Amino acid sequence: MSPQQCRQIFLHLRAANPHPRSELLYGNPFELLIAVILSAQATDKGVNLATRELFRRAPTPAAMIKLGVAGIKRHIRTIGLYNAKARNILATSRLLLRCHGGQVPHDRAALEQLPGVGRKTANVVLNTGFGEPTIAVDTHVFRVANRTGLAPGANPRAVEDGLLRVIPAEFLKDAHHWLILLGRYVCKARAPRCPACPISRWCEYQHKTPP
Numbered sequence: 620m621s622p623q624q625c626r627q628i629f630l631h632l633r634a635a636n637p638h639p640r641s642e643l644l645y646g647n648p649f650e651l652l653i654a655v656i657l658s659a660q661a662t663d664k665g666v667n668l669a670t671r672e673l674f675r676r677a678p679t680p681a682a683m684i685k686l687g688v689a690g691i692k693r694h695i696r697t698i699g700l701y702n703a704k705a706r707n708i709l710a711t712s713r714l715l716l717r718c719h720g721g722q723v724p725h726d727r728a729a730l731e732q733l734p735g736v737g738r739k740t741a742n743v744v745l746n747t748g749f750g751e752p753t754i755a756v757d758t759h760v761f762r763v764a765n766r767t768g769l770a771p772g773a774n775p776r777a778v779e780d781g782l783l784r785v786i787p788a789e790f791l792k793d794a795h796h797w798l799i800l801l802g803r804y805v806c807k808a809r810a811p812r813c814p815a816c817p818i819s820r821w822c823e824y825q826h827k828t829p830p
Contacts, residue, residue, distance in 0.1 A: 620768045620785070624821040628769065629790040632797040635817045639796035641747045643667065648723040648748040649715070650674050653683070653708055655743045656735040660699045669695045680712035680721050707735030725749050739775065743795070752791035754782045759802025760795070766806060768823030 642663040645651040650670070657666045673694035677683040683691065691705040698704065711733045715721055723744065724730055730741035742755035754760065756775035760782075764770040770781030786794050805812045813819050813827040 620821075620823060622785070622787075625769060625785050626787055627821050628767070628818045629786065629794065629797070631817045631821075632801065633790065633793070636797060636800065639793050639800060641743075641796065643747075644670065646674065646678060648744065649680060650678060651748045652711070652723050652730075652733075652736070652740075652744050655740045656707060656711070657695060657698055657704055659704075659735075659740075665698055669698050680715040683708060683712040684716065704735065710734040711736065723748065738779075742779075746792070746795050750792060752788070754779050754786075754791075754795050754798075756782075757799065758808075759806075760798045762808060763798050763802045763806050766811070766822070766824045767818070 641651075643651065643654040643658065644667045645654050653673075654666055654670055657669065673691070676690075676694070677686045688705050688709045691708055692701060695701045695705060695708075714733055715723065719729070725745070727738070727741045727745060730736050730744055731738065736744075739755045739757060742753040745751035746753045746755060756764070756779045761772075761775055761778050764772065764778045764782055770778050770785055772778035772781050782794065782798075783791070790797075801816070801818075805816050811824070811828055813822075813824070814830040816822065819827065
């Protein structure tokens with residue numbers, strides 16, 4: 620894909636949604652971190668339903684520790700892998716309190732040391748919580764990057780590196796959200812809504828659905 624095509628894609632994504640936001644509900648960086656940990660193999664809607672009461676009871680690492688693993692499980696039992704996630708949330712809360720003064724670190728390496736946090740989760744927190752120009756490659760971003768021709772890659776890291784190379788700097792802060800939302804609602808896995816896509820004209824997908 621040419622630089623001109625890439626620029627047009629992000630110009631039109633920005634025009635369609637000038638101020639994109641995460642669909643996860645949170646009130647501070649700690650809540651964002653916990654919500655993203657919970658979002659693995661779960662929908663944002665499902666996470667929001669579970670965290671509504673969880674965050675009311677435990678909006679800080681200290682409060683989450685006080686709630687304990689059994690208390691955390693009670694709130695997140697509707698979410699897949701909730702047993703492992705509850706243990707990770709408790710362990711992460713303890714590490715934040717012990718090593719970071721109860722604050723979420725503004726550093727990828729430190730974030731990735733937290734239980735339940737990998738590169739994708741760290742990138743979401745850095746981008747959404749701290750405004751860093753990072754790209755978190757989930758299944759939606761991976762599909763859109765490969766399908767459109769923006770940044771083809773065999774694995775998430777290859778796609779992430781490719782997107783960081785080709786996306787103009789002025790779009791990097793919001794590109795993560797634009798691509799996720801496009802993949803979630805328009806460029807769907809089984810039935811892409813190509814006629815409704817704002818970037819169809821520049822997309823290189825060979826099997827576009829007809830109007």
